[in-house]
Each structure stands twice: as structure tokens, then as C-alpha cells.
Amino acid sequence: MSRRITLIINPISGVKKYAGLIPRLEEELTAVGFDLSVRPTEYAGHAEALARVAAEEGDYAVIACGGDGTVNETARALTGTRTILGILPKGSGNGLARHINIPCDPIKALEIIRKDHPQDCDWCEADGHPFFCSFGVGFDADVAHRFAGKGRRGLRTYIQSAMEEYRVFRPSFYRVETEDGGSWEGKALLLTCCNASQYGNNTYIAPSASIRDGLIDLTIVAESSLLSYSRMGIGIFAGTLHDSHHVRMFKTPSLKIIREAPGHAHIDGDPVEMGREITVMLHRAGLRIFTNPDKRPFRPILTPLLGK
Numbered sequence: 001m002s003r004r005i006t007l008i009i010n011p012i013s014g015v016k017k018y019a020g021l022i023p024r025l026e027e028e029l030t031a032v033g034f035d036l037s038v039r040p041t042e043y044a045g046h047a048e049a050l051a052r053v054a055a056e057e058g059d060y061a062v063i064a065c066g067g068d069g070t071v072n073e074t075a076r077a078l079t080g081t082r083t084i085l086g087i088l089p090k091g092s093g094n095g096l097a098r099h100i101n102i103p104c105d106p107i108k109a110l111e112i113i114r115k116d117h118p119q120d121c122d123w124c125e126a127d128g129h130p131f132f133c134s135f136g137v138g139f140d141a142d143v144a145h146r147f148a149g150k151g152r153r154g155l156r157t158y159i160q161s162a163m164e165e166y167r168v169f170r171p172s173f174y175r176v177e178t179e180d181g182g183s184w185e186g187k188a189l190l191l192t193c194c195n196a197s198q199y200g201n202n203t204y205i206a207p208s209a210s211i212r213d214g215l216i217d218l219t220i221v222a223e224s225s226l227l228s229y230s231r232m233g234i235g236i237f238a239g240t241l242h243d244s245h246h247v248r249m250f251k252t253p254s255l256k257i258i259r260e261a262p263g264h265a266h267i268d269g270d271p272v273e274m275g276r277e278i279t280v281m282l283h284r285a286g287l288r289i290f291t292n293p294d295k296r297p298f299r300p301i302l303t304p305l306l307g308k
Helices: 021-031 046-056 068-078 095-099 106-115 139-148 155-166 226-238
Strands: 004-009 035-040 061-066 084-089 118-126 129-131 134-138 172-178 183-194 216-222 247-252 254-259 263-267 270-274 277-290
Touching (some): 004 021, 004 046, 021 035, 021 106, 046 061, 061 068, 061 106, 068 084, 068 270, 084 095, 106 277, 129 134, 134 139, 134 172, 139 183, 139 270, 172 216, 172 247, 216 254, 247 254
Parallel strands (some): 004 035, 004 061, 084 277
Antiparallel strands (some): 118 129, 118 277, 134 183, 134 263, 172 183, 172 254, 263 270
């Protein structure tokens, strides 16, 4: 395989602009023996098309420079190939990048590409929709639909969307069946299937999730009170969500979700519409990713404040 790398960049993603980014990338990667070609995206789905061509032509790696949507599109095309996914975060959430400890400044993240430390990682799909961080139904899916309609991105806008949605949201009844015979049923605020530990912005919906353990982490937040939800909100940032009596967590290679009716869902934070019965499965070690060989121990942002 050649040392050719394709850089796929979303020119409009993110809440910051990085002047001179492409010349810097070309200089740094050429210096360590990579032959770089740059491909800007022009429309939704373009990153997937560009990445698929690069993999078919035998590129050593494809680097996704953009937000979670660009990363998801690029990764879809690289599953089942030997072409490596690189991530230069330039979005508002950066869930997968944060999970594998890639700096959220793309210039600093470039060092991870230079270290050339790929690992075979898991990926998942929900009824044929690939995801790499999380898939969910319920409250987080409805928030994703509301957030998508906003003119601004970022954590502040997401929190605003969540507060607006909470005023009108009503928990639904779900049944869950896991591959190993586990089951759960009841009314829930949300059900989230996780490959990685967080949505993005250090919001840890599945603190013990790993992208290399061959298991989906399912987090169920059962119907509860406003006070309990507030405490769980803190737990999401503190990495202590599993301590709540209203939260159930399962680890399984696959599962089925049965809900009251078709409706909203989200794939890595992007809103989609899905059916009443949804099958979620994991593909073991099916995606090569440049990871940080110097990964630090898991330490959520609020942990020091809580004395953990």
C-alpha cells in the first residue's frame, strides 16, 4: 500500500476558523513521508464518496477534517478496508476524537497522524445506519432534531435545545432484548447505544464504553423526576451516570429495541427517522483508526470537583 493520504476537509464546519491549516498539514505530513492530496467537500454525503474512492485506489489513510458529520461520512466508506481513518477535529462536539484522546485543535491533532499508530476498532449499525459513537431514541434523538434546526452550533446551543425539548417531551414505553438473553421494558427518557463513551463535549453517556471490546454499551435512563434528571445531568459530565438508580446499563454484541411507534432517532448526533423495531449490531475490529499511543486515563471534566 502506498503512503498516499487523502485529506477530506469540510470548509464550513466548526465554531472556529483555522487560517493556514492546509499549508501546515501539507508541510508536516510531507516531512514524514506522506504524499497528501486535499479534497474539500461540496455537499452532504460528499465525504463518504471521496473516502470510498481513496480506499478503492489504495490510499494508506484518509483524514477527516471537520465535525462529527464529516467523520461519520468518512468512516462509513472505510469500514472493512485497510485504509486508516485519521481525525482532525474541527466541529462542535468531536465525540470520537475526544474518546480516543485526540486534541480538539486540528494543528495539535496532526501529531497523532505523524505518530502513525493505527488500531483496529469496532463500529456499529442500527438498521443499516453505521455509527461510530452513539445511536439513540427518545429525548436525545428529539433534541438532535431540534438542534439541527438551529442556526448556531456548539454546546450552548445544544443545552438550549435540550431545555426547550424537555418542556414538551413525554417518555415512551420501550422493550429491549439483548443477544445474550437480557431484557428490559418500561417507560424511558432515552435509550442510547454506544460504541464510544460520549456524545461529544465531554458528555459521558457510557463512561466504560470501549471501541475495541467487541461490545455495545446500552444506557437506559428510565422515567423519573425533574430532580433525578438534574442529578443525572451532572453525572453525564462527571462520568458517574451509572451511579443513578434510574439508569440501567447493558453490554452486548447486538440488541433489539421495540418502541411504541416509528419516529425520531439519531446517528452520531445527526437526526434520522427510523421504524418501530430497530436492530443494533456491532462489527468487531472493522475500522482502522489513527489513535493516540499516549492515551491518558479516563477523567471526566467534573471529576475533580466531585472529589472522585
